[in-house]
Amino acid sequence: MAKENQKFVELENKEWLESLEDVFRSQGPERVRDLLSRLHEQARKYGIQIRQTGTTPYVNTIPADQQPPYPGRREIERRIKNVIRWNAMAMVVRANREESGIGGHISTYASAATLFEVGFNHFFRAPNAEQEGDIVCFQSHASPGIYARAFLEGRLSGFDLENFRRKLKPERGLPSYPHPRLMPNFWQFPTVSMGLSPIMAIYQARFNRYLEDRALKEPSDQKIWVFLGDGEMDEPESLGAISLAGRDKLDNFIFVINCNLQRLGGPVRGNGKIIQELETVFAGAGWNVIKVIWGSDWDPLLEKDKDGLLAKRMEEVPDGQFQKYAVCRGEYIRKDFFGKDPRLLEMVKNYSDEQLERMRRGGHDPVKVYAAYKAAMEHKGSPTVILAQTIKGYGLGEAGEGRNVTHQQKKLNEQELLEFRNRFGIPVPDGEAQEAPFYKPMDD
Numbered sequence: 001m002a003k004e005n006q007k008f009v010e011l012e013n014k015e016w017l018e019s020l021e022d023v024f025r026s027q028g029p030e031r032v033r034d035l036l037s038r039l040h041e042q043a044r045k046y047g048i049q050i051r052q053t054g055t056t057p058y059v060n061t062i063p064a065d066q067q068p069p070y071p072g073r074r075e076i077e078r079r080i081k082n083v084i085r086w087n088a089m090a091m092v093v094r095a096n097r098e099e100s101g102i103g104g105h106i107s108t109y110a111s112a113a114t115l116f117e118v119g120f121n122h123f124f125r126a127p128n129a130e131q132e133g134d135i136v137c138f139q140s141h142a143s144p145g146i147y148a149r150a151f152l153e154g155r156l157s158g159f160d161l162e163n164f165r166r167k168l169k170p171e172r173g174l175p176s177y178p179h180p181r182l183m184p185n186f187w188q189f190p191t192v193s194m195g196l197s198p199i200m201a202i203y204q205a206r207f208n209r210y211l212e213d214r215a216l217k218e219p220s221d222q223k224i225w226v227f228l229g230d231g232e233m234d235e236p237e238s239l240g241a242i243s244l245a246g247r248d249k250l251d252n253f254i255f256v257i258n259c260n261l262q263r264l265g266g267p268v269r270g271n272g273k274i275i276q277e278l279e280t281v282f283a284g285a286g287w288n289v290i291k292v293i294w295g296s297d298w299d300p301l302l303e304k305d306k307d308g309l310l311a312k313r314m315e316e317v318p319d320g321q322f323q324k325y326a327v328c329r330g331e332y333i334r335k336d337f338f339g340k341d342p343r344l345l346e347m348v349k350n351y352s353d354e355q356l357e358r359m360r361r362g363g364h365d366p367v368k369v370y371a372a373y374k375a376a377m378e379h380k381g382s383p384t385v386i387l388a389q390t391i392k393g394y395g396l397g398e399a400g401e402g403r404n405v406t407h408q409q410k411k412l413n414e415q416e417l418l419e420f421r422n423r424f425g426i427p428v429p430d431g432e433a434q435e436a437p438f439y440k441p442m443d444d
């Protein structure tokens with residue numbers, strides 16, 4: 001029945017929502033689920049079809065008030081990550097100065113750095129006397145970041161980094177993609193071409209379970225981590241075995257999909273939303289889905305968003321437009337994103353344009369990423385997929401941050417190198433930055 005009176009509708013909405021809140025506070029989430037499914041069933045009896053797309057709102061799955069405290073020393077982790085960012089970029093830039101068009105990718109690792117570093121610092125376990133160690137399949141085009149980390153750890157030398165992608169030289173350089181045959185003590189699995197690592201890893205997880213069930217292998221809490229690109233999910237192999245993983249309840253398994261919303265030469269879903277689309281597909285296959293969309297900067301705004309206006313706006317804006325925000329000034333974001341409704345504009349009236357420009361996406365916020373990984377580690381009964389929103393070429397500024405050309409960016413000019421150095425606080429002097437030297441802090 002249509003309600004003429006807007007005030008009455010608002011009051012009715014308020015009462016229903018308050019009742020639900022009351023049930024949640026007094027009886028918990030299970031009771032909320034039960035009530036909602038009864039309401040759903042009742043509506044179906046009236047012939048009302050509610051098509052369930054399997055998506056949840058376009059916000060983080062883990063609410064801010066349920067986040068665990070971050071256990072690491074944020075400042076030191078940030079400094080290490082920044083040095084790795086610099087060296088990863090420098091490898092590709094230097095290789096391309098010697099031989100133009102040599103390949104290698106800067107922008108993929110630039111978007112994945114936090115996703116990897118939180119894993120390295122807090123989750124991935126190496127094999128030792130007590131444990132067999134985790135299996136980690138790295139997004140292959142992000143290899144410069146893995147090499148750059150090994151350089152800081154002292155496992156690779158500056159000479160190794162210098163020879164990136166020049167593996168046919170007599171001195172034997174580093175292969176651009178994970179290559180266990182050339183580097184048996186370094187890479188566990190070959191993870192290109194795109195689509196191979198997700199399907200191989202699912203069968204590996206299933207085989208490990210099989211060995212345990214047949215008592216051929218000691219049961220263990222080993223995890224298989226697979227880092228993937230959002231464009232990569234369009235390869236048929238990427239999704240080809242996910243229903244098997246769901247059916248076999250492979251909870252020894254975690255996919256982390258780096259949703260920078262871009263692929264090789266453009267957006268993954270310019271006029272759609274890749275995170276929502278993947279959520280539907282994975283939830284339908286029985287996976288536990290954790291979305292990490294917004295960084296902590298957004299928490300105070302979402303906290304104020306009592307009537308869901310902001311969440312609605314986040315959901316209606318397509319990925320292509322979010323990519324535009326990544327390259328635009330704060331003034332445009334205020335007008336185009338918040339300007340849709342005066343109540344949204346009011347929410348950010350105390351925010352400067354620069355603040356709006358700097359509001360981080362979830363995959364660049366270690367606190368959000370840590371919360372998701374911890375929840376994935378603790379989850380039982382199904383595989384987990386983490387959908388993390390990032391910006392491709394993060395930190396490259398004018399040289400490619402969030403731009404369509406960023407995937408192929410292999411050269412930075414003097415000014416761009418200086419900006420990169422300043423943004424990440426790398427202690428390389430002005431006169432030397434244009435050489436893009438590798439930087440390693442003193443051992444102490």
Ligand SMILES: Cc1ncc(C[n+]2csc(CCOP(=O)(O)OP(=O)(O)O)c2C)c(N)n1
Pocket residue numbers: 107108111141192193194195228229230231232233235258260262263264268392407
């Ligand atoms: C099967 C296959 N097709 C094409 C390529 C070439 N290729 C390398 S990276 C890339 C785009 C990757 O996009 P995405 O998966 O979103 O990763 P991102 O770099 O954005 O993190 C393509 C098409 C490939 N490696 N494998």
Ligand SMILES: [Mg+2]
Pocket residue numbers: 229230231258259260261262263268392
């Ligand atoms: Mg991508």
